[in-house]
Amino acid sequence: xxxxxxxxxxxxxxxxxxxxxxxxxxxxxxxxxxxxxxxxxxxxxxxxxxxxxxxxxxxxxxxxxxxxxxxxxxxxxxxxxxxxxxxxxxxxxxxxxxxxxxxxxxxxxxxxxxxxxxxxxxxxxxxxxxxxxxxxxxxxxxxxxxxxxxxxxxxxxxxxxxxxxxxxxxxxxxxxxxxxxxxxxxxxxxxxxxxxxxxxxxxxxxxxxxxxxxxxxxxxxxxxxxxxxxxxxxxxxxxxxxxxxxxxxxxxxxxxxxxxxxxxxxxxxxxxxxxxxxxxxxxxxxxxxxxxxxxxxxxxxxxxxxxxxxxxxxxxxxxxxxxxxxxxxxxxxxxxxxxxxxxxxxxxxxxxxxxxxxxxxxxxxxxxxxxxxxxxxxxxxxxxxxxxxxxxxxxxxxxxxxxxxxxxxxxxxxxxxxxxxxxxxxxxxxxxxxxxxxxxxxxxxxxxxxxxxxxxxxxxxxxxxxxxxxxxxxxxxxxxxxxxxxxxxxxxxxxxxxxxxxxxxxxxxxxxxxxxxxxxxxxxxxxxxxxxxxxxxxxxxxxxxxxxxxxxxxxxxxxxxxxxxxxxxxxxxxxxxxxxxxxxxxxxxxxxxxxxxxxxxxxxxxxxxxxxxxxxxxxxxxxxxxxxxxxxxxxxxxxxxxxxxxxxxxxxxxxxxxxxxxxxxxxxxxxxxxxxxxxxxxxxxxxxxxxx
Numbered sequence: 001x002x003x004x005x006x007x008x009x010x011x012x013x014x015x016x017x018x019x020x021x022x023x024x025x026x027x028x029x030x031x032x033x034x035x036x037x038x039x040x041x042x043x044x045x046x047x048x049x050x051x052x053x054x055x056x057x058x059x060x061x062x063x064x065x066x067x068x069x070x071x072x073x074x075x076x077x078x079x080x081x082x083x084x085x086x087x088x089x090x091x092x093x094x095x096x097x098x099x100x101x102x103x104x105x106x107x108x109x110x111x112x113x114x115x116x117x118x119x120x121x122x123x124x125x126x127x128x129x130x131x132x133x134x135x136x137x138x139x140x141x142x143x144x145x146x147x148x149x150x151x152x153x154x155x156x157x158x159x160x161x162x163x164x165x166x167x168x169x170x171x172x173x174x175x176x177x178x179x180x181x182x183x184x185x186x187x188x189x190x191x192x193x194x195x196x197x198x199x200x201x202x203x204x205x206x207x208x209x210x211x212x213x214x215x216x217x218x219x220x221x222x223x224x225x226x227x228x229x230x231x232x233x234x235x236x237x238x239x240x241x242x243x244x245x246x247x248x249x250x251x252x253x254x255x256x257x258x259x260x261x262x263x264x265x266x267x268x269x270x271x272x273x274x275x276x277x278x279x280x281x282x283x284x285x286x287x288x289x290x291x292x293x294x295x296x297x298x299x300x301x302x303x304x305x306x307x308x309x310x311x312x313x314x315x316x317x318x319x320x321x322x323x324x325x326x327x328x329x330x331x332x333x334x335x336x337x338x339x340x341x342x343x344x345x346x347x348x349x350x351x352x353x354x355x356x357x358x359x360x361x362x363x364x365x366x367x368x369x370x371x372x373x374x375x376x377x378x379x380x381x382x383x384x385x386x387x388x389x390x391x392x393x394x395x396x397x398x399x400x401x402x403x404x405x406x407x408x409x410x411x412x413x414x415x416x417x418x419x420x421x422x423x424x425x426x427x428x429x430x431x432x433x434x435x436x437x438x439x440x441x442x443x444x445x446x447x448x449x450x451x452x453x454x455x456x457x458x459x460x461x462x463x464x465x466x467x468x469x470x471x472x473x474x475x476x477x478x479x480x481x482x483x484x485x486x487x488x489x490x491x492x493x494x495x496x497x498x499x500x501x502x503x504x505x506x507x508x509x510x511x512x513x514x515x516x517x518x519x520x521x522x523x524x525x526x527x528x529x530x531x532x533x534x535x536x537x538x539x540x541x542x543x544x545x546x547x548x549x550x551x552x553x554x555x556x557x558x559x560x561x562x563x564x565x566x567x568x569x570x571x572x573x574x575x576x577x578x579x580x581x582x583x584x585x586x587x588x589x590x591x592x593x594x595x596x597x598x599x600x601x602x603x604x605x606x607x608x609x610x611x612x613x614x615x616x617x618x619x620x621x622x623x624x625x626x627x628x629x630x631x632x633x634x635x636x637x638x639x640x641x642x643x644x645x646x647x648x649x650x651x652x653x654x655x656x657x658x659x660x661x662x663x664x665x666x667x668x669x670x671x672x673x674x675x676x677x678x679x680x681x682x683x684x685x686x687x688x689x690x691x692x
Contacts, residue, residue: 005330005337007057011064012341015072022075025066032062068341073125073174080111080125080152080177087151089115092129093192094144096298105131105139108175112145127152128170128178131186138188142298143197145190150181158683160531160564162403162571174342199295214444219451223423225251238455244462246409247416249355258306261293262286262313264425283318287311305352308332325360329353347401351394358393359386365492380414387413392489396481399473403571406468412461419454423447470570474517480510521573525608527627529652529677529685530564536582536612536631536654537561539568542595542605547578549603582612607689619644627687629654636661641668651676652685 020028039055073079080090092109099106111123129148133139140146155178159165170176207224215223221234234251242248265286272278294307312328333353336343343349366385372378387410399405406412426447433439461467473481487503490496522543530537538549546569548561565577578593580603590599595606601617602625603610611625615633623646630636631654636644645651651669653662653676662678669676677685 001327001330001334003053003057004060005334007061008064008067008334009337009344011061011066012068012337012344014061015065015068016345019069019072019075020065022069025062025069028062029059029066032059035059064341067338071341074176076124078122078124080114080123080127081154083114083116083123083152085151085153086116087149089147089149090123090152091189092127092146092148094129094140094142094146095126096142097140100133100139103133105129105133107131107140108173109146125177126173126175128155128175130178130180132181132183134183140188141191141200143192143194144188145192146186147189148179148181148186150179150185152177152179156682158531158686160567160684161526161528161686162567162569163531163564163684172346174340196295196299199292202296203298214441215448218455219448222451222454223447238458241455241458241462244406244468245412245416245458246406246461247412247458249351250416250420258290258293258303258310261290261424262310265289279318283314286314290314305332305336305349306356308335309356326357329356329360350397354393354397355390358391359389362389362392362489383414383418384410387417392485393482396473396478396485399471399481400475400478403470403472404468405471407466408461408464412457415457416454419450419457423450423454426450470573472517472571472573474513476513477510480506480513484510525605525689526572527603527605527608527610527687528568529629529654529679530561531679531684533655533680535656536629537564538603538610538612538629539565540594540596540603540605540608540610541568541572541574544573544575545578545594546572546574546576547580547594547596549580549582549598551582608687613644622646623648626650627652627685630657630661630665632656634658634661636665638668641665645669645674648674650674650685650687653678653680655679 015025036055036059039052069075074081090111091113092111094107094109096108097105098108107129108126109129110126113120114123115121131140131146131148155167155170155176157166159167170178211220218235218238221238225234239248239251242251269282269285272282290307290310294303297303309325309328309332312331313325336349363385366389367382370381372381391409395405426443429443433443483506484503487499487506491499491503524541524543526541528539528541530539535551536549540547540549546565548565550561568574569577576594578596580591580593580596580598590597592598597604601612601614603612609625610627610629611620611623612629612631613619613633614631619640621643623644625647626649628645628648628650629652651665651674653665657680662680666676666678679685
C-alpha cells in the first residue's frame with residue numbers, strides 16, 4: 001500500500017498545483033495503462049523486475065493526477081458558480097451542521113438543482129450556508145434537503161493580518177462559495193437517509209441523558225466533546241486553554257478516542273481466548289462497536305480514518321494474521337482519498353495522518369532508548385514517548401499553519417491524555433449506569449472530579465510563561481524542518497553517519513532563512529485597514545512597531561481592536577504598539593508615534609503616505625499619495641472625487657459608508673482603472689511597501 005499510495009498522493013498534489021485538462025489527463029492515463037499492461041504481461045528477467053515496479057508507481061502517479069481533475073467540482077459545467085450571484089431558488093442538501101447559535105445555523109451544503117426563468121437544471125458543488133433560524137420550526141440536520149432563495153457569492157473576504165482566514169479554511173474543505181438566507185428564504189422539503197441517521201436518536205438521547213445526569217455545565221460540555229465530538233457548549237476560555245496547552249486534539253474526536261474504544265474492547269473480550277471461532281466472534285463485535293461509534297460521532301473524516309485502520313487490525317486478528325500498522329495506515333489513506341481526493345488538503349487529515357505515522361515510525365525506537373525498572377515509570381515513559389512520536393512529524397506543519405507552538409505540550413499531554421482516556425470510559429459507564437441508585441451519583445461525582453482536573457490542568461499550562469509563543473515559519477522553513485527530522489531519523493534507525501552532517505548543513509540553511517527574514521522585517525512598511533463593516537480601523541507597521549489609529553476622543557483601544565492588534569503583532573513578530581488619535585484635515589498638529597507622522601489627515605512613514613478624508617474635511621488639490629481612505633461620510637460629488645483622487649495609487653472605502661456612495665466611487669474608479677477596495681464587501685486592505 002505504501003508503494004501505491006505515495007505516488008497516488010503525489011499525483012493528487014501535482015494536479016492541485018498544476019492542473020491538466022481533463023482530456024489530456026485521460027489520454028495520459030490510457031498511455032500509462034498500456035505501458036503497464038505491456039510490462040506486466042511481458043516476461044522479464046529477475047534483474048529487471050524493477051521495471052514493473054516503476055511502471056506500477058508511474059501508473060498510480062498519473063491515475064492520481066487524472067482522478068483529482070475528474071473529481072474537481074470546479075471544472076464541472078454544472079457547478080453552482082455558473083449561475084453567478086443572482087438570487088435564485090436552489091435545492092441544497094445539508095452535508096454537515098457546523099454550529100447552531102441563538103439566531104443562525106451554520107452548515108455545509110451540496111447544490112442539487114437550480115430554478116431559473118421557470119426551468120429547473122441540475123447543479124453540483126458545495127457551499128457554506130448561514131441560515132437564520134425559524135422560531136417554532138425544527139433546525140436542519142445533515143441529510144435534509146432545502147429550497148433556498150438567496151444570492152451565492154465567492155468566499156473572497158480578506159482576513160486581518162493574523163486573523164482567521166475563512167477563505168483557506170473553506171477551501172481546505174472543498175468549498176469556495178457561501179450564501180446567507182433569512183428566515184423566510186429557506187424551507188426544508190425532504191430528507192435523504194444516511195447511515196449515520198441510525199445513530200441520530202441515540203445521539204439525542206445521550207445529550208438528554210447528560211443533561212439529566214447532574215454533571216455541572218462545564219464538565220458536561222467536556223463530556224460531550226470527548227465522547228461525541230460536540231463542542232457547541234464549550235466556552236471560548238476552555239477552547240483557548242486546550243489550544244495553548246497543546247491538548248486541543250483531545251477535544252477533536254479522532255484516532256485517540258477510537259484507540260481508547262479499541263483497547264477497551266480488546267480488554268473486555270480478551271478472555272474469550274485465541275481459537276478460530278472466538279477470534280471471529282470477537283472481531284465481529286469489535287467491528288460493530290467501532291463503526292457504531294463512528295456513526296454515533298457523525299462519521300467525521302478523522303474518526304473514519306482511525307476506524308478504517310483499526311478495522312484492518314481487527315480483520316487481520318480474525319484471520320490470525322499479523323497486521324502491519326504502516327500498511328494499514330496507507331491503506332486507510334488510499335481508500336479515503338479515493339472517496340474524496342480533496343481531503344488531501346484538509347488540515348485535519350494532514351495532522352492526524354502525520355501523527356499516526358510519527359507514532360508508527362518513532363515510538364518503538366524512542367521507547368527502546370530507556371527501559372525503566374518500575375511499572376509506573378514505564379507507563380509514564382510510554383505516554384511521554386507516544387506524545388513525542390506524534391509531535392515529531394506534526395510540529396513542522398503546525399508551525400507553518402498556526403505560527404505558534406505549545407511549549408508545555410509534553411507535561412500537559414501526560415496528564416490530560418491519561419485523564420481523557422479514563423473520562424471516555426467513565427462517560428460510557430455513566431451513560432449506562434447513571435440511573436442506578438448510589439452507583440450513578442458516585443460516577444457523576446468521580447467524573448466531575450476528573451474533568452475538573454482536566455479543566456484546571458489545561459488552564460494552568462495555558463497560563464504558564466511562554467505557553468504559546470509566536471513562531472513564524474515559512475513554507476521553506478517547514479520543508480527544511482522535515483528534512484532535518486528525516487535525516488535524524490535515518491541516523492537513529494539505520495546509523496547512516498553522513499545523515500548527521502547533512503542535518504547540520506540543513507540546520508544552517510534554516511538559520512540563514514530566519515536571519516534573512518529578520519533582516520527584511522527591519523525595513524518593512526505596511527499599511528492596513530482592518531476588516532470592520534461599521535467604522536474605520538487602521539494600522540501602520542514600520543519595522544517591528546505597530547501604530548494603531550483610534551477614533552478621536554478615545555484614550556485606549558477597544559477590546560475588539562486590542563485583539564486585532566495582538567493577532568497582528570503575533571503574525572509579524574512585532575515588539576511595540578503605539579496609538580494615534582484620529583483627526584480631520586483641519587487638525588494641523590503633527591503627531592509622531594513610533595516611526596510614523598500623522599497630521600492634517602495625512603499619515604506618513606518611510607516609503608508610505610496615506611490620506612484620510614471624512615465628511616467635514618476640505619478637499620485638497622494636487623494630492624499625491626499611495627492610499628486615500630474615505631470614511632464617515634454620506635455624499636461625495638464627482639467633481640470632489642476627481643479633485644480628491646488626483647495621483648493616487650489606491651482608493652479604500654472604510655466600513656460604515658452607505659451603499660450608494662460605495663457603488664458610485666467603485667464605478668468611477670473602474671472607468672479610470674484606479675484600484676478601489678471596499679472593506680465592507682472585500683475585507684481587510686493591506687498594502688506593503690507602496691505596492692499592492
